[in-house]
Amino acid sequence: MDGLQGMSEQMGQMAQAAVSASIEKKALEFQGSMVSAIINGGTDQNTEALRISGLAAQGIGNKLNITA
Numbered sequence: 274m275d276g277l278q279g280m281s282e283q284m285g286q287m288a289q290a291a292v293s294a295s296i297e298k299k300a301l302e303f304q305g306s307m308v309s310a311i312i313n314g315g316t317d318q319n320t321e322a323l324r325i326s327g328l329a330a331q332g333i334g335n336k337l338n339i340t341a
Contacts, residue, residue, distance in 0.1 A: 304330040 307330035
């Protein structure tokens with residue numbers, strides 16, 4: 274029974290790692306798209322919204338300890 278329990282724990286850890294990697298990937302993609310939007314700029318009307326989005330993306334990346 275110990276072998277099955279150990280295998281079950283390993284599978285749980287692997288699943289948890291996969292979920293964490295998926296979340297980090299999505300955060301990086303979001304951060305990248307926001308930074309790209311800022312670099313590409315836009316009209317004066319939406320520049321402030323882009324700036325705020327970029328700051329939010331940067332904040333999300335920092336909370337997850339992700340650097341782009």
